[in-house]
Amino acid sequence: MSSAIVAQAQSYLLGIPLEVISQGAEAVVFLTTVHPYLSASMHPSDIQNPSKYIIKYRPPKAYRHEVLDKQLTKSRTAAEARLLSKLYSLEIPAPKLIALDAPHGIIWMEFLGFELANGHISSLKNWLWYLEKRQEDDSTATIALADSVKQVLILVGQAIAKLHLQNIVHGDLTSSNILLEQKMEKLQPTLIDFGLSAYSSLAEDKAVDLYVLERALTSTHPVYSKTYNEWLLQGYEETYCNKTNNKRKYTEVSKRLEDVRLRGRKRSMLG
Numbered sequence: 001m002s003s004a005i006v007a008q009a010q011s012y013l014l015g016i017p018l019e020v021i022s023q024g025a026e027a028v029v030f031l032t033t034v035h036p037y038l039s040a041s042m043h044p045s046d047i048q049n050p051s052k053y054i055i056k057y058r059p060p061k062a063y064r065h066e067v068l069d070k071q072l073t074k075s076r077t078a079a080e081a082r083l084l085s086k087l088y089s090l091e092i093p094a095p096k097l098i099a100l101d102a103p104h105g106i107i108w109m110e111f112l113g114f115e116l117a118n119g120h121i122s123s124l125k126n127w128l129w130y131l132e133k134r135q136e137d138d139s140t141a142t143i144a145l146a147d148s149v150k151q152v153l154i155l156v157g158q159a160i161a162k163l164h165l166q167n168i169v170h171g172d173l174t175s176s177n178i179l180l181e182q183k184m185e186k187l188q189p190t191l192i193d194f195g196l197s198a199y200s201s202l203a204e205d206k207a208v209d210l211y212v213l214e215r216a217l218t219s220t221h222p223v224y225s226k227t228y229n230e231w232l233l234q235g236y237e238e239t240y241c242n243k244t245n246n247k248r249k250y251t252e253v254s255k256r257l258e259d260v261r262l263r264g265r266k267r268s269m270l271g
């Protein structure tokens with residue numbers, strides 16, 4: 001991680017403690033303990049972790065023309081923030097937007113997730129790995145673990161269907177971009193990273209979203225992925241077909257998913 005990037009972020013966030021937790025292709029993600037405009041005693045009660053916040057910073061890209069880069073940073077940051085606030089109003093599980101500085105590429109949002117017993121953050125991927133390991137170590141735990149995995153994956157499918165019913169596609173649905181929250185003793189999945197999201201009513205785009213997650217689960221959890229994907233699609237179908245006139249649209253997405261899978265298989269056969 002370039003210290004120049006951190007220094008630049010810090011120059012826009014004077015006096016705010018920043019701890020780098022991830023650097024992706026688009027953005028650097030910081031953890032901070034400070035709310036941008038409320039004192040510790042005023043933290044809103046509906047925030048999951050009142051002592052932790054996420055700051056997502058899109059640094060300038062030296063390979064882009066400076067003016068174009070500024071425009072792109074501003075519009076992508078604003079689009080992601082707008083989407084977070086829309087998802088909140090639609091009750092689709094996603095981090096709550098706290099503050100936005102679009103010209104500098106900064107989004108301040110709610111911190112989600114918790115530490116699993118093995119010390120890893122509770123992404124869907126880490127949680128499944130953690131349970132799979134526990135099951136290998138203790139085969140009597142199998143049924144209880146399967147039950148909780150089924151519940152969570154059905155909820156994941158339902159969350160994706162809610163998003164798709166609003167004609168929003170995520171664009172980068174992997175099991176790392178799904179964080180689990182502990183709410184009233186239950187695990188609730190939340191979608192994160194809407195940097196590549198877009199509005200689309202096309203069955204093809206929705207099917208690609210599902211396929212990307214299916215592939216992510218297949219590559220990271222090869223032994224159980226078939227069952228995981230079945231549970232996920234069960235939740236997706238349940239929510240998508242909730243209204244009778246959606247059944248036809250669901251069938252369209254499901255058919256498209258078959259096509260996308262076929263194209264994926266052909267591509268991997270051809271190398």
Ligand SMILES: Nc1ncnc2c1ncn2[C@@H]1O[C@H](COP(=O)(O)OP(=O)(O)OP(=O)(O)O)[C@@H](O)[C@H]1O
Pocket residue numbers: 021022023024025026027028029054056095109110111112113121172176177179192193194195
């Ligand atoms: N709201 C959040 N709460 C907790 N952790 C978060 C949150 N948002 C992001 N993270 C952490 O930061 C990581 C990167 O975030 P995000 O995927 O939004 O950034 P990105 O730059 O688009 O990453 P990538 O290019 O790797 O997809 C996530 O995998 C997660 O571990």
